[in-house]
Amino acid sequence: MSDSGSPGAATAGARLDSFSYDDVVVRKFLWATIIWGLVGFLMGLIVAIQMAFPAFNLAPWFAFGRLRPLHTNAVIFAFAGNAIFTGLYYSTQRLLKARMFSDTLSKVHFWGWQAIIVSAALTLPFGFTQAKEYAELEWPIDIAIAIVWVIFAVNVIGTLVRRRERHIYVAIWFYIASIITVAILHIFNNLVIPAGPLKSYSIYAGVQDAFMQWWYGHNAVAFFLTTPFLGLMYYFMPKAAEGPVFSYRLSIVHFWTLVFMYIWAGPHHLHYTALPEWASTLGMLFSVMLWAPSWGGMINGLLTLRGAWHKVIDDPVLKFMVVAITGYGMATFEGPMLSVKSVNALAHYTDWIVAHVHTGALSWNGFLTFGMIYWLAPRLFQAPLFSKKLAEAHFWIASFGIILYVVAIYSAGVTQGLMWRAFDETGRLAYPDFVETVARLVPMYWVRVAGGSLYIVGAILFAYNIFRTWKARPVTYEVPVVKAPPLARVSAPPAHAPAPVPAGAWARFVSLGWHRKWEGLPITFTVLTTVAVVVASLFEIIPTFLIKSNVPTIASVKPLTPLELAGRDLYIREGCFNCHSQMVRPFRYETERYGDYSKPGESVYEHPFLWGSRRIGPDLAREGGKYPDLWHVRHFENPRAISPKSIMPAYRHLLTNEMDFDGIQARVDAMVMLGVPYGEAVTGAPAMARRQAAEVAASIVQGGGESGFESKEIVAMIAYMQRLGRDAQQVVLGTNAAKHVHVDSVAPARAPAAPGGSR
Amino acid sequence: MSLTELMSNAGLSRYAEVALLLFFFAFVIIVWRVFSPSRKQLLERQARLPLDDDHASPSRPSAE
Structure with a gap:
């Protein structure tokens, strides 16, 4: 530890490396985030209008069934994905005191990812889909995703290997876990047999396919929309608040608990379906347990502002982050609640789930991204933010938009759920005609259109603000040269906390340097995280594949003609x-x-x-x-x-x-x-x-x-x-x-x- | 022989409990280590890592 940290701590005579950070790729990802964000939000508005006003399904390629996946893919993989890469490339280099492993790999990652997004936009509206939520893209694109993701992983792990900071800050742990897990999820859920250049069938069937899909779907939320953003939170929140995270210990426990638990929770998406009951119960239990780490993380994020709450009044960056973290808290309170079977019975298949997702997406992912970019833009473009007032306006308009959206859609969800289960006094369905339960929701769908529009208005102000900030950039960007000593081969014990030699083997085991070495080995760390995720996945999924009695066969069920x-x-x-x-x-x-x-x-x-x-x-x-x-x-x-x-x-x-x-x-x-x-x-x-x-x-x-x-x-x-x-x-x-x-x-x-x- | 049949006969059901115990003990060890007083100072320094790069070193501008 002592040989790194601040370069000032370097021992006299140590050689200092000179290097600079690659912010060119960060700026590229930042623009991609803003552009795809606008596209994704607009797609959301289009599908929202189509639900309130069906004549707006203007063409086969412009119908709800084909555009809804385009909306979800655009906001998850294009907007949130590029936001993750923006923050990750910025923070990883600085936390590790090293330039990215390879500028070429960074460029390939950037352009490869954008090409994948464009290919999604060119296939989904024309009906090329695998029919699995958030994994709709057909097999050639899936292969491209896997390749680009591996390039990204090599780039990040290579940077870890070349780092000049012994300790790997917790944000990076979140990044590594996300990179590894997303790779595993993506590969296993997309195993298919091609039936044409853009057509394939999943190798899994029925219950097993459902199980794989929701193991993937749930963990896509976990390891694409949660853990990488927590990494961003643990870096950018202390930056914006100008103080360290409230409890670093809590952040470590937060990390390990999420890694251990998240992967088990997928079956809560399949309550009361033809899934075996034990699997459903297991998913529920792990989901409920997730309450603890999620709220621990939320509290940790918010308390980082201890003693600095007055800054929130003046600083739009902090405003966005506070609402983002609060949104994380609300969504992760609601998630475990929805995983309780009796609650799920009412909420499943209704708009309640849509409202739940949007609470998380609009506030947690959206607002954290906005806050992060408002913080980054002046630093990356080396010019003051064009207008703080405009950023404040963005904050209030978007917040009001979220409230309109979720209140309308929560009430739509509960209304429809209750109408489906209502019986009249004679014991018959009170609303036997399904369309009655839909017609009741249309006014709320219009309120959603209004709420979503406000969110987009905010996003346009945001894009304009960042654009004007960029316009004021210097002719050439300054590239500060950073100096830091290279990493010593073996980690030394902390210099100013000389530990007394402990007595007994056990005491040596718990207090000596093995764990510092272990933490310092990024490859080992990566492997262990992978093991945690894979083992949990196997124990959740394999039983449906290996215990025949889990899927009783029915003799009369034959293949389709x-x-x-x-x-x-x-x-x-x-x-x-x-x-x-x-x-x-x-x-x-x-x-x-x-x-x-x-x-x-x-x-x-x-x-x-x-x-x-x-x-x-x-x-x-x-x-x-x-x-x-x-x-x-x-x-x-x-x-x-x-x-x-x-x-x-x-x-x-x-x-x-x-x-x-x-x-x-x-x-x-x-x-x-x-x-x-x-x-x-x-x-x-x-x-x-x-x-x-x-x-x-x-x-x-x-x-x-x-x-x-x-x-x-x-x-x-x-x-x-x-x-x-x-x-x-x-x-x-x-x-x-x-x-x-x-x-x-x-x-x-x-x-x-x-x-x-x-x- | 299908994968299902192969796995059905492999007698793997015990492994679920083993995994649960391993996970539980791994978690206990992590929590113990994180909260052990000897690591307090180290962790406090590590918590400040994101704030370090602001004043990392004397920098000298150069064109990109």
């Missing part, structure tokens, strides 16, 4: 899973509304699973046979012609787009590679699909509809819709009716006459 598979791919392309779940929970108010609850064995061929996470429209797990084929044609053509209050986009293009029958074979082949027993379809999928398409088209004509649909996409979509839940129904019939249904002959039994009413 080739046409239905093609229809399922259309369902994925249009992003239907963003608004429709396929998972009936075992509650009376669910089974009354939708039908029998979903079983794990039903989704054994579901690559990927499509259980969904939000019901903007009704659950579709039992949709097959509810309505005749013609009803679906009319409904896809114009949902409001059937159900005037529906907010579903129209899918007229399904009625006119030609069906690509010949492309089906490659998809069936990919499914066969995954072990789905396709039988006859292995050789003749297109012919089988054409036969079934003709049957569906004939049924449309029979019902009084137009002819000529047998070559259009709509027949595949309808075939899929009519198949949903049919296999499970046969379990009930199975005792006295056909026990074995041939996959080839499964054209679902035609539904009875139209029930007529809206839904």
